[in-house]
Each structure stands twice: as structure tokens, then as C-alpha cells.
Amino acid sequence: MRNFYQLKILGIKKETEDSTSVAFDVPSELYETFNYKPGQYLTLKFSINGEEVRRSYSLCSSPVLEEPLRIGVKRVKDGLVSNHINDNLKAGDTVDVMPPDGRFFADVKKDSYKTYYLFSAGSGITPILSILKTVLLTEARSYVHMIYGNRSQDSIMFNTELNALQEHYSDRFILEHTLSRPKSNWSDLWKTSKEQSYRKGRVDTDAVKWFVNEYPPYAQNAQYYICGPGTMIENTKKALKSIDVPEDRIFIESFGGSASVDTTKAYENAKLTAHLNGETIQIAIPQGKTVLRTLIDAGKKPPYSCEGGVCSTCMCKLTSGKIHMNNNLALSDKEVEQGYILSCQSIPLTESIEIEYE
Amino acid sequence: MNNQKNMMHTLPVEAYTSKKWFDLEQEHIFSKTWQFAGLIEDVENAGDYISVQAGLNNIFVVKGRDNRLRAFHNMCRHRGTQLLRAVGKGQKAITCPYHDWTYDLEGKLVSIPKKEEEFPDLCNKELHECGLNLHEASVDIFKGMLFVHPDKNAPNIMTFFGEVEPYLGPHIPEELIEYQKNKDEPFYAKEINANWKIVVENYIDQYHLAHLHEGTLNMYDHAKAEFGWAGPHYHFYEPLVPEYLADIKNASPFPLIDKMPENKMGAYVPWLFPNIGITESESAWNTFHAIPLAPDRTLVVIRSKTMNVSEWEYTKQYTKSMTSKVWKTIGNKGKYEGDASDPMASGDFMAEDVYACEQQQKSLSSPFFSVGAQAQKGEFAVSKFQSVVKEWIEKHRNDA
Numbered sequence A: 001m002r003n004f005y006q007l008k009i010l011g012i013k014k015e016t017e018d019s020t021s022v023a024f025d026v027p028s029e030l031y032e033t034f035n036y037k038p039g040q041y042l043t044l045k046f047s048i049n050g051e052e053v054r055r056s057y058s059l060c061s062s063p064v065l066e067e068p069l070r071i072g073v074k075r076v077k078d079g080l081v082s083n084h085i086n087d088n089l090k091a092g093d094t095v096d097v098m099p100p101d102g103r104f105f106a107d108v109k110k111d112s113y114k115t116y117y118l119f120s121a122g123s124g125i126t127p128i129l130s131i132l133k134t135v136l137l138t139e140a141r142s143y144v145h146m147i148y149g150n151r152s153q154d155s156i157m158f159n160t161e162l163n164a165l166q167e168h169y170s171d172r173f174i175l176e177h178t179l180s181r182p183k184s185n186w187s188d189l190w191k192t193s194k195e196q197s198y199r200k201g202r203v204d205t206d207a208v209k210w211f212v213n214e215y216p217p218y219a220q221n222a223q224y225y226i227c228g229p230g231t232m233i234e235n236t237k238k239a240l241k242s243i244d245v246p247e248d249r250i251f252i253e254s255f256g257g258s259a260s261v262d263t264t265k266a267y268e269n270a271k272l273t274a275h276l277n278g279e280t281i282q283i284a285i286p287q288g289k290t291v292l293r294t295l296i297d298a299g300k301k302p303p304y305s306c307e308g309g310v311c312s313t314c315m316c317k318l319t320s321g322k323i324h325m326n327n328n329l330a331l332s333d334k335e336v337e338q339g340y341i342l343s344c345q346s347i348p349l350t351e352s353i354e355i356e357y358e
Numbered sequence B: 001m002n003n004q005k006n007m008m009h010t011l012p013v014e015a016y017t018s019k020k021w022f023d024l025e026q027e028h029i030f031s032k033t034w035q036f037a038g039l040i041e042d043v044e045n046a047g048d049y050i051s052v053q054a055g056l057n058n059i060f061v062v063k064g065r066d067n068r069l070r071a072f073h074n075m076c077r078h079r080g081t082q083l084l085r086a087v088g089k090g091q092k093a094i095t096c097p098y099h100d101w102t103y104d105l106e107g108k109l110v111s112i113p114k115k116e117e118e119f120p121d122l123c124n125k126e127l128h129e130c131g132l133n134l135h136e137a138s139v140d141i142f143k144g145m146l147f148v149h150p151d152k153n154a155p156n157i158m159t160f161f162g163e164v165e166p167y168l169g170p171h172i173p174e175e176l177i178e179y180q181k182n183k184d185e186p187f188y189a190k191e192i193n194a195n196w197k198i199v200v201e202n203y204i205d206q207y208h209l210a211h212l213h214e215g216t217l218n219m220y221d222h223a224k225a226e227f228g229w230a231g232p233h234y235h236f237y238e239p240l241v242p243e244y245l246a247d248i249k250n251a252s253p254f255p256l257i258d259k260m261p262e263n264k265m266g267a268y269v270p271w272l273f274p275n276i277g278i279t280e281s282e283s284a285w286n287t288f289h290a291i292p293l294a295p296d297r298t299l300v301v302i303r304s305k306t307m308n309v310s311e312w313e314y315t316k317q318y319t320k321s322m323t324s325k326v327w328k329t330i331g332n333k334g335k336y337e338g339d340a341s342d343p344m345a346s347g348d349f350m351a352e353d354v355y356a357c358e359q360q361q362k363s364l365s366s367p368f369f370s371v372g373a374q375a376q377k378g379e380f381a382v383s384k385f386q387s388v389v390k391e392w393i394e395k396h397r398n399d400a
């Protein structure tokens, strides 16, 4: 099982009005453990108001650059952890961090010759930035075509870094900004770069089709990476599939949190039997709690990291009874058919349920 | 190879005359390399396709709505009938003419007439899961040219061409437009009565330039030619002669290629293994495709691109070129005196080359034939090319 390590915060930088990036100091003996692929995330653990909470944050740094591990965190309205990070963390603090993980990453190789289409919006830039930098630096012949959606000029994370990359790799890096509510008064930052322009609107079906038509691939081995909030991922994927982009060339990362309001009612005080780390636990599931939370509150140590239905770390097998998952962005239909569930998303629907962590 | 006398440089003479060698090359060279398939504008819009013979395989390239090209073997999975003819536009699906089996543009089988009646036991899954989708091939773009490879997991095209890329001209063929004398016909196409390697060896032979073409290619300074090999590919550059350079803006037959730097005006003439040459000059960019038809027959197809400027610009340049004094002394005089129908008196360097190739091929069947000597610099490329051919066949024969 993956453990947490205490990492010291090397530096904190305000990126935009409502986002911050955090750089970690990884001691040399942990280099190997914290090695990562561009696109992967870290899981951070905090204790806030007496409760242990974990959240995942994608690395926006590149493993091939001599730079510290860095994450970018955008405030979520009323969000517990994102605001805690933005408000309270400072250089020198230590944070419990689980080593990098995740299935969303680019397999970057020196000799590859590809066209990478990168679609991102808002905080979804983080894993995309890591892929972008790694590809440009490593694959001298590959092309990157990127579209980045934001609300306005001011909310573009890593704008300076992106501009510098665009300048340096202008022959094979295309970057288009699209803004849903552009400011007519250009900010100072905006004015300094001569040619920067943007498209109006979101990263939606029209934008995706326009972009792929405007910038056809030169290298024919094209791959499509998508990360962003809300319906952006679904919309982008749908647009790509509507123009016959094969499924196996599309890669997505969801940050969760966008599930529509779920009104499914749990079975009150259902009995849970859980087989975990060789122990059999019997306990009632309080109203409003997930299977995972119930176990954590009882002092048990079930595996989990994102608690958002994305990473599948909390996966277990349902051996009797029925459950409902609020959000499932990790398990395939086949896995669900075989009885696998995400315990962080599961609420009971029957009087008793039994699960087994493998 | 039993008789050491009957050698070219590195290859035996029979490599230029026998069906056995022709077949070996078709199998191990032309079916195992990236093969020239055309120019990117040949497949411009979604649903447009072209098909090409690439060694033993006929491969078609089609553009998807995502602007990405796909390549498939042009062969119905039912009874093998060739699906598509040479070129076509706006295709939505691909239907075999024989029994109407139909595939989508991803190569997936989507319909079989009378499926339930005639093929009840074929497979009880979706049609595209029955293992009868079109065989995939590979396609990619290099310097504005389309290349296909019969293997869907072909080594990427830049590992094949990457090494020679730095030696190519500054031309951006995508920005140029095709120059056609007759609509939809290549600039030049001719069957030559010589083995394809004779044609290649002529193309890469620096020694002959000042002799065979003494009156036709003397606007280039052969003494200053720089040439060599990068991987299996040959590269060559030579500058203009000072006389032509001095009046280049007038003398050039076409508007000058805007990407050519004034201090490095000349011709880049690389040969990309196995059978595509490029001629990148101060005013034109040409592909030179040598397609083997038989041991002693080769089809040469040249496509030509020039600057994308108005007809008026061409007319002006042509007039200036006609009146330039440069052409009074260089560029278009045949080696022999005589009628223009005699290739050696035609003043056309291409006709001179064809003539030389055919004359050499004629001698290969003579029991007295042998290569007497090799110019150590000017003909080095000839024997080098032969060893590349030899090594490629040996390597791929052993892999099989």
C-alpha cells in the first residue's frame, strides 16, 4: 500500500486571483519514490476541523526539467481543502503527501513523432502543462496544438510560463486561448505580449471542431488529452468522437466534483460488513455517510486518495446487498458488472451490505 | 555471384536484369519501407482518398473528418477484391464492387448483404468485431509528401528520414503550388528501359554532371558540389555558377523560391531510400519517383511545384528570363549537334539522362560487360547505394 510522506513546502506562489501553486522539497532519498510521469497527481492529506481529508492535485511541473514538484490549486466555492491551501499554507510547512499516481499521462519518448492535441480549461491546465513541457523538451520533432479555456484574461493560470513556451517553441507549439468573459480593458500582463489574442467562448463542441480544422495534424500519429471542469470533458470528447477521432487516441482526466445533484436516498442505518486488511468489521452506516467515510470515522484504514470517484484507489468488491455510487469516473461498465464499487462514492440501498477490499 | 567478373560495383549484374532480384526487392525493399504516395494536397478534404501500389501492397489513404489520415490495405476482406480506384473525393463509406461488403472510413466492416441468410455462422458479435475489418497500414507526412508503410506499427517516419532532414533545402512544399502542363497530369512521366537502380545511380552520380550535361546543367557549379550520406539516404547540394547568380532575378525561369537565402542559391538534390528523389532548386521543387515495373523497366514520375504567386508574376518572370543574356551561353545546348529529336542534341538534361540509362542497361546482357573502374569521389555514391540495397535485403530477409 502507498504511504504518506511528510514533504516540506519549498515555496508558494499566487498564480491568479483565486489560485496558488505549491512547490515541494523532495529529499534525495525519496527521489525514486516521487518519480512521476507527466499528467500524474499527488494526493495530499490534511486534518481540518478534526477530520482527516485527502485531495488529489495534478503535478504541473515536468519530470524532465530540473524543477521541484509543483501543484496548482484553484479555489472551489466553499471548498474545504482548496481554500485551506490557498489561505493557510506557507513555505516551510510540511504536508502529508502520497507519491505520484494516476493513469492519465503521456508516454513521452525522445524519438516519438506525434501531434499532441491538448484541451484544457480552468484548473485543468495542471496535468496538461506538465505534458506540454515534457513533450516540447523531450520530443524534438513532435507538435503540440493546445486550446485553453478560461473565464477572462485574469484567470489564466501559468500565463507567463505558457507565453515563454510559445515563444521558444513557436515552430511546433500552437496555443489558442478561448475566454468566456473576456475583459475589454486588457490587463497590463496582457498588453506586454504583442501578439496574444483569444477566441471568445468556452471549450465546447464548436470550439473543438474549429480548432481541429484550423490546426490539422502534421505528424499523423495524433493523440488527444483533455482535462477541465464540469461538462468540458464530456463535450470535448463528444465533439472529437463526432469527427471520428478513435477512442483509443483520447485520454481524459476528471477532477470530479461535477456530478449533478444526486437525490438517491440511502437505506437508513444499513449494516455494513467489511473485510479489510484481514479484519472483519461490522458497523452501521450513518445517514449521509459513504461506506468509505463510515470506515474512516470508525478509525479504520481503508485505501483511498481522491475521495471524488476518480482515482479508484478505494475500489472494493460488493459481495452481498446493493449500493448506489454518487459518482463513478473510474470503473468500467465491466468492472461494475463484476461487482466492483468505489467505496468513497457508495451509499447502501439494502438493509445490509458486505464488501471486500482486495 | 559465382562469376566475380559480372559485378556492378557491389551488386551482381543479375540484380539489374533478373526476375529473381526484382522479386526480392519488391518483397524486402518496396514492401518494407516508407513509400512515396503523393503530395499532401492529393487528399485535401474529409473523405478524399488516393490509392497507391507500394511494393507488393496496394494501399489507400483516406482523410477523416478529424483531418487525420488513415491508411488501409486496398483489399476487401471477403475475397480480396481491390476496393478503391486511384483517386476519389468525399467518400463516406467504402463498398466493395464485387458483393457490396461495406466498410466505414475507420476500416471497420459495417454491412454484409444477406448476412443472416448467407453467413449465419460468421460470428455472433457486431460486424466490426468479427475480425474482418480492413487491414490497417501506416501513413505519415514528410516535407509535404505523403508516405505509406504496409505495417500498421511501422517505425515512425522521422526515425527513417530524420537523419537526412538537415541536409534538405529550405523549401516549404506545402506553400508551393503544383505546376502542371496538362490538368491532373504530372509534370513528367515516362517509362524508361532500364532497371530502377540504373536510374537512381544516374541521379546520384556527381561525376557525370559536367560531362553528359555539359551544355544543359552548366548553370550549376558542379565543382563546388557538397554531397554524402545520412543513414540510407543521399544528400547533395551545389551552388549556382557566378554568371547565373549575378543575374538570377532576371534569368530565373520561374519566380524565385522565397525561402532560398540569397547567399545560398543553388540546388538541393537528395535521394531518399529507396526510390524517391527530390530536386529543390532556386525556382522549383520537384519529386522524382522511380517506380520499378520490371527488371529492365522503370516508370519515372516527376511532379513539380513552384511559387504560389499570380499568373502575371509568372509571365513577367518568363519574359525577363527569355531576354536574360545568361541563357545565351549556358543551360540549353545539347552535347551533340543535330536534330532536337535526338536526346543528345535536344538540350534537355532529362532526355540525356534517360538516354544514358537505357544505353547502359543495353550492355548488361553482354558477356563482355564489366564495370572497369569507379571514380572515387564522383561515383562513390553509386557503390554506396548498391551496398545499402544489398544490406537492406539481407537484413530483412533474415528477419523473415
Ligand SMILES: Cc1cc2nc3c(=O)[nH]c(=O)nc-3n(C[C@H](O)[C@H](O)[C@H](O)COP(=O)(O)OP(=O)(O)OC[C@H]3O[C@@H](n4cnc5c(N)ncnc54)[C@H](O)[C@@H]3O)c2cc1C
Pocket (backbone or CB within 6 Å): A041, A055, A056, A057, A058, A059, A071, A072, A073, A074, A075, A076, A077, A078, A079, A080, A081, A082, A083, A102, A123, A126, A127, A229, A230, A254, A255, A256, A257, A258, A306, A308, A310, A311
Ligand atoms: C485526479 C485529480 C486531480 C486533481 N487535480 C487538481 C488540480 O491540479 N488542481 C485543482 O485545483 N484541483 C484538482 N483536483 C480537484 C481537487 O482534488 C479537489 O476536488 C478540489 O480542490 C476541491 O476540493 P475542496 O476540498 O476544496 O472542495 P470540497 O469541500 O470537497 O467540495 C466543495 C463543493 O465543491 C464541489 N467540488 C468539488 N470538487 C470540485 C471541482 N474540482 N470543481 C468544481 N466543484 C467541485 C463539491 O461537489 C462541493 O459541492 C483534482 C482531483 C482529482 C481527482
Ligand code: FES
Pocket (backbone or CB within 6 Å): A303, A304, A305, A306, A307, A308, A309, A310, A311, A312, A313, A314, A315, A330, A342, A343, A344, A345
Ligand atoms: S478514493 Fe478515488 S475513487 Fe474513491
Ligand SMILES: [Fe+2]
Pocket (backbone or CB within 6 Å): B202, B203, B208, B209, B212, B213, B349, B353
Ligand atoms: Fe543526370
